Amino acid sequence: MSENVGRWLRDEIENAILSNEFAPGERLDEMVLATRFGVSRTPVREALMQLNAIGLIEIRPRRGAVVIDPAPHRIFEMFEVMAELEGLAGSLAARRLDDESRAAITAAHRRCELSAGAGDSDAYYYDNEEFHKAIYAASRSEFLEEQCLQLHRRLRPYRRLQLRVRNRLSTSFSEHCTIVDAIFAGNGEEARRLLRVHVGIQGERFSDLVASMTAR
Amino acid sequence: MSENVGRWLRDEIENAILSNEFAPGERLDEMVLATRFGVSRTPVREALMQLNAIGLIEIRPRRGAVVIDPAPHRIFEMFEVMAELEGLAGSLAARRLDDESRAAITAAHRRCELSAGAGDSDAYYYDNEEFHKAIYAASRSEFLEEQCLQLHRRLRPYRRLQLRVRNRLSTSFSEHCTIVDAIFAGNGEEARRLLRVHVGIQGERFSDLVASMTAR
DNA sequence: GTCAATGATTGTGTATACAAGAAATTGATT
DNA sequence: AATCAATTTCTTGTATACACAATCATTGAC
Numbered sequence: 307m308s309e310n311v312g313r314w315l316r317d318e319i320e321n322a323i324l325s326n327e328f329a330p331g332e333r334l335d336e337m338v339l340a341t342r343f344g345v346s347r348t349p350v351r352e353a354l355m356q357l358n359a360i361g362l363i364e365i366r367p368r369r370g371a372v373v374i375d376p377a378p379h380r381i382f383e384m385f386e387v388m389a390e391l392e393g394l395a396g397s398l399a400a401r402r403l404d405d406e407s408r409a410a411i412t413a414a415h416r417r418c419e420l421s422a423g424a425g426d427s428d429a430y431y432y433d434n435e436e437f438h439k440a441i442y443a444a445s446r447s448e449f450l451e452e453q454c455l456q457l458h459r460r461l462r463p464y465r466r467l468q469l470r471v472r473n474r475l476s477t478s479f480s481e482h483c484t485i486v487d488a489i490f491a492g493n494g495e496e497a498r499r500l501l502r503v504h505v506g507i508q509g510e511r512f513s514d515l516v517a518s519m520t521a522r
Numbered sequence: 523m524s525e526n527v528g529r530w531l532r533d534e535i536e537n538a539i540l541s542n543e544f545a546p547g548e549r550l551d552e553m554v555l556a557t558r559f560g561v562s563r564t565p566v567r568e569a570l571m572q573l574n575a576i577g578l579i580e581i582r583p584r585r586g587a588v589v590i591d592p593a594p595h596r597i598f599e600m601f602e603v604m605a606e607l608e609g610l611a612g613s614l615a616a617r618r619l620d621d622e623s624r625a626a627i628t629a630a631h632r633r634c635e636l637s638a639g640a641g642d643s644d645a646y647y648y649d650n651e652e653f654h655k656a657i658y659a660a661s662r663s664e665f666l667e668e669q670c671l672q673l674h675r676r677l678r679p680y681r682r683l684q685l686r687v688r689n690r691l692s693t694s695f696s697e698h699c700t701i702v703d704a705i706f707a708g709n710g711e712e713a714r715r716l717l718r719v720h721v722g723i724q725g726e727r728f729s730d731l732v733a734s735m736t737a738r
Numbered sequence: 739g740t741c742a743a744t745g746a747t748t749g750t751g752t753a754t755a756c757a758a759g760a761a762a763t764t765g766a767t768t
Numbered sequence: 769a770a771t772c773a774a775t776t777t778c779t780t781g782t783a784t785a786c787a788c789a790a791t792c793a794t795t796g797a798c
Contacts, residue, residue, distance in 0.1 A: 310584075310780095310781070312781085312782095335749075336750070337748095337749070345782080345783085346782060346784070348781080348782055348783065348784090349781080351568075351751090352567075356571065359571075359572060367750085367751085368526075368749085368751075368788090369750080370749070370750065380665055383663045383666060386610070386666065387610070387663075387666055390609075391603070394602070394603070394606045447599045447602065449596055449602075450599060450602065450603050453603060527751080527752075552779075553778095553779075561752080561753090562753045563752095563754090564751080564752055564753065565751080565752065567780090583759095584758085584780055584781070585759090585760070586780065
């Protein structure tokens with residue numbers, strides 16, 4: 307439990323939302339949450355406001371908080387921005403790569419290779435996340451890293467859905483290979499281009515996403 | 523006064539920070555703010571937490587809130603991300619331009635021409651903002667537009683400083699011209715490139731920024 | 739039978755009270 | 769005179785209480 311109850315609650319409720327325990331559209335009653343977590347309404351309200359700022363819930367004045375249910379086109383837009391930011395991170399990483407970042411990327415890439423080879427999509431989901439985070443860090447831009455992490459967190463559930471799509475695991479990993487090559491070769495523009503393609507949702511992948519969203 | 527006191531306070535305090543009434547590094551005492559605005563501590567705390575989420579202040583547990591004083595390199599990083607997002611907005615705008623957006627961009631561009639011609643940097647500061655906002659809207663990506671607006675707001679004070687630099691007004695406007703041409707010609711990649719250059723801080727403009735920051 | 743109006747209920751918005759931690763001040767000791 | 773410890777004060781973190789707005793149900797009219 308973090309140093310203050312509000313932040314702890316934020317993480318708790320955020321996890322509950324991301325794990326779909328609190329479904330999109332569901333109303334979050336302050337009093338119910340307060341009793342559930344054994345605290346008063348005050349820190350609950352704090353947590354809700356933070357989640358509102360992150361964009362996970364919406365607080366309508368005098369009408370309470372509801373879990374946001376983004377339309378498919380909005381998720382597409384979010385991936386579009388994510389692709390752009392990751393592209394920038396990749397290009398900076400390629401230009402600024404040092405031994406430490408190189409080692410981190412290599413290590414994460416190896417773990418992806420193992421989980422992809424084993425066809426373990428849950429493991430790959432985690433390793434893939436670490437791989438991308440390693441690139442954010444390698445950009446050596448703290449602000450960019452923060453922005454990427456924040457958006458990544460918001461998109462996490464959908465990234466997971468994407469991995470369920472047929473062949474996505476091996477496709478994803480082979481794309482990783484080309485990205486690593488470009489970064490290690492110091493080819494910033496190529497890394498940018500590859501990451502944009504890798505992260506963005508082009509063509510049929512959009513309908514795959516919509517299908518997997520409505521399927522649940 | 524907005525529908526709830528918390529949001530109103532957020533705007534009030536935000537303006538006070540952006541207008542340098544609350545200087546970077548300054549401590550924001552909840553009780554002082556509460557009495558100043560004639561409310562209780564509760565909505566003040568709400569406002570502070572929202573400002574914390576935006577990134578304008580930092581709340582250290584049990585030690586209160588202070589106005590963030592970003593290091594120059596961090597502001598540079600923020601402009602770097604802003605340039606990327608605006609570039610994306612421009613490229614999308616070029617591809618998706620409709621009559622309405624075209625009219626909005628043209629109108630804002632004309633106003634920039636007038637204020638730049640008059641050498642009125644305060645007017646240009648405002649018109650320039652509208653010009654950029656018109657491009658965000660023309661991207662037809664609500665999420666991207668929101669992200670751009672948010673980052674734009676955080677960088678607003680520094681954009682203003684930049685305009686003070688010698689010749690920046692006319693340089694800025696001539697860059698606008700090329701951007702408008704590219705967007706209206708449907709040349710997305712050119713619009714992206716031009717906007718990246720226009721918004722980003724390359725070379726000597728970084729030292730200009732640092733100089734104007736330390737000068738105040 | 740449907741729609742509108744009014745009252746009851748529920749839940750948010752704000753204020754205040756209380757608890758706990760951090761900073762500051764004062765006193766003592768070296 | 770300077771430094772360290774203890775105590776006090778001040779500020780934040782949390783809980784509770786109260787007021788008011790929104791929703792829902794019930795009742796009455798058309």
